[in-house]
Amino acid sequence: MAEYRLMKGNEVIAEAAIRFGCDGYFGYPITPQSEIMETLMLRKPWEETGMVVLQAESEVAAINMVYGGAACGKKVLTSSSSPGISLKQEGITYIAGAELPCVIVNVVRGGPGLGTIQPAQSDYFQAVKGGGHGDYRLIVLAPASVQEMNDFVGLGFDLAFKYRNPVMILSDGVIGQMMEKVQLGDFKPRWTDAEIIKMHGSWATTGKTPDRKHNIITSLELDSYRQEKFNHKLTAKYKTISENEVRFEEISCEDAEYLFIAYGSSSRICQKAIELARAKGIKVGLLRPITLFPYPTKKIQSMLSKLKGILAVEMSAGQMVEDVRLAVEGKVPVEHFGRFGGVIPTPNEVVQALEEQIIKRK
Amino acid sequence: MTEEIIIAGFGGQGVLSMGKILAYSGIMQDQEVSWMPSYGPEMRGGTANVTVILSDNRISSPILQEYDTAIILNQQSMDKFEKSVKKGGTLIYDPNGIIHPPTRKDITIYKVEAAEEAAKMQSAKSFNMLVLGAFLKIKPIVKLENIIKGLKKSLPERHQHLMPMNEKAITRGMEIIYEVK
Numbered sequence: 437m438a439e440y441r442l443m444k445g446n447e448v449i450a451e452a453a454i455r456f457g458c459d460g461y462f463g464y465p466i467t468p469q470s471e472i473m474e475t476l477m478l479r480k481p482w483e484e485t486g487m488v489v490l491q492a493e494s495e496v497a498a499i500n501m502v503y504g505g506a507a508c509g510k511k512v513l514t515s516s517s518s519p520g521i522s523l524k525q526e527g528i529t530y531i532a533g534a535e536l537p538c539v540i541v542n543v544v545r546g547g548p549g550l551g552t553i554q555p556a557q558s559d560y561f562q563a564v565k566g567g568g569h570g571d572y573r574l575i576v577l578a579p580a581s582v583q584e585m586n587d588f589v590g591l592g593f594d595l596a597f598k599y600r601n602p603v604m605i606l607s608d609g610v611i612g613q614m615m616e617k618v619q620l621g622d623f624k625p626r627w628t629d630a631e632i633i634k635m636h637g638s639w640a641t642t643g644k645t646p647d648r649k650h651n652i653i654t655s656l657e658l659d660s661y662r663q664e665k666f667n668h669k670l671t672a673k674y675k676t677i678s679e680n681e682v683r684f685e686e687i688s689c690e691d692a693e694y695l696f697i698a699y700g701s702s703s704r705i706c707q708k709a710i711e712l713a714r715a716k717g718i719k720v721g722l723l724r725p726i727t728l729f730p731y732p733t734k735k736i737q738s739m740l741s742k743l744k745g746i747l748a749v750e751m752s753a754g755q756m757v758e759d760v761r762l763a764v765e766g767k768v769p770v771e772h773f774g775r776f777g778g779v780i781p782t783p784n785e786v787v788q789a790l791e792e793q794i795i796k797r798k
Numbered sequence: 799m800t801e802e803i804i805i806a807g808f809g810g811q812g813v814l815s816m817g818k819i820l821a822y823s824g825i826m827q828d829q830e831v832s833w834m835p836s837y838g839p840e841m842r843g844g845t846a847n848v849t850v851i852l853s854d855n856r857i858s859s860p861i862l863q864e865y866d867t868a869i870i871l872n873q874q875s876m877d878k879f880e881k882s883v884k885k886g887g888t889l890i891y892d893p894n895g896i897i898h899p900p901t902r903k904d905i906t907i908y909k910v911e912a913a914e915e916a917a918k919m920q921s922a923k924s925f926n927m928l929v930l931g932a933f934l935k936i937k938p939i940v941k942l943e944n945i946i947k948g949l950k951k952s953l954p955e956r957h958q959h960l961m962p963m964n965e966k967a968i969t970r971g972m973e974i975i976y977e978v979k
Contacts, residue, residue, distance in 0.1 A: 614832060616831060616857075704858055708858040
């Protein structure tokens with residue numbers, strides 16, 4: 437039988453990275469995600485697998501170390517929390533512009549500015565709509581459990597290399613600090629240099645040999661027409677991702693007249709709210725987007741004919757709700773309910789919001 | 799079966815580790831578990847609490863507003879969480895340092911003089927295991943053998959020699975809890 441462990445979400449990110457054959461972690465401490473680097477430092481993977489773990493002098497340095505590692509075809513990872521992720525944005529857009537794979541973990545806390553160290557989901561816009569400059573997208577995965585913190589490290593690297601695109605794991609202080617039971621993956625060896633050349637030699641800077649041209653990693657293109665052509669290439673890639681990589685979970689949706697849409701820790705609170713609401717006879721279900729980009733737009737559209745209203749629940753002043761409204765196009769009422777600034781909504785508040793903002797609005 | 803518990807007290811009383819042992823014990827008997835600590839500024843200023851859920855089913859919210867059981871170990875936590883016990887639920891408290899004892903009539907209230915007992919045993923570190931034992935007497939949701947396994951898993955290597963002391967404290971805790979009528 438599989439062995440289960442009791443671990444914090446943050447600790448699991450570290451353990452999963454080692455087990456997935458990650459080559460390097462570069463970070464700078466910030467609450468509520470410091471356990472990621474602390475766990476790596478305790479585990480000393482450089483002795484076991486050769487994985488590099490480095491506390492950089494700043495978040496800016498850390499993301500540029502990731503940029504360098506990714507350029508060499510290595511599996512590299514960084515993590516931070518909201519203010520630190522803001523600092524990384526320049527590096528992230530360069531990585532996206534250079535079409536490099538990497539995984540970035542954001543264990544979100546309340547903002548803006550230094551904000552609070554408590555959980556929030558107020559970095560949705562930053563993760564999904566840009567954050568850095570230029571026409572680029574991150575693939576954004578939203579774990580709702582400690583198990584998914586484990587699973588999404590592997591999935592994140594798989595998607596990052598499949599599309600040569602940075603992947604963000606958008607977690608929050610609840611999932612990062614909580615302990616749950618988790619089944620860790622088996623150990624995978626790190627790629628050898630020969631394997632990296634075989635798989636990624638067409639683009640990675642693995643050392644030029646006489647039989648091929650230089651592989652140049654850059655996000656600079658001074659010829660506007662060539663830059664536009666490259667932007668078209670990126671757009672086509674994002675379209676392919678949108679068509680093939682949408683992930684979501686439906687809970688109690690079979691007979692639902694009302695729908696919560698929530699990701700991450702808010703989706704957990706909504707599950708409790710469903711128990712409470714159904715005890716009162718309210719038929720409500722939950723759609724939990726697992727990928728935030730690509731967003732399950734078509735899935736939402738396919739559910740509308742049976743729905744009387746949708747409540748988007750998120751720990752922000754209203755960010756993801758905009759994507760819900762874009763999907764719904766005014767066909768059913770959509771409202772937002774959130775607590776923010778580090779305050780976590782209670783399941784009762786969510787049920788009350790559903791009753792007041794959606795059910796009684798007629 | 800689902801049991802939703804809050805354990806609340808001062809930092810240093812072993813609140814978080816008590817919760818961790820309980821959660822590990824749940825895993826030992828194939829249950830779903832969650833352990834959600836307060837990690838905010840309050841833990842830097844003294845109070846600490848943890849929400850532990852053990853269930854036969856998938857756990858929905860790891861953060862709750864009402865609990866089946868509240869284990870309360872200081873006055874601030876009493877002020878905050880007495881009202882959060884579900885109607886018909888259980889409140890267990892250590893009277894040490896409690897100026898305003900609980901007054902609710904719609905819940906069952908138990909007292910465990912764990913701080914006093916730990917002093918008698920000359921083992922301040924046994925405090926949280928006395929409380930855990932007391933809780934298990936009232937709510938035998940995990941088997942003692944699984945608690946021992948959970949304890950073993952939770953203790954770092956350097957503290958494994960403390961197992962007998964902890965086991966003794968759990969057993970003693972079971973003896974000293976009593977209902978407040």
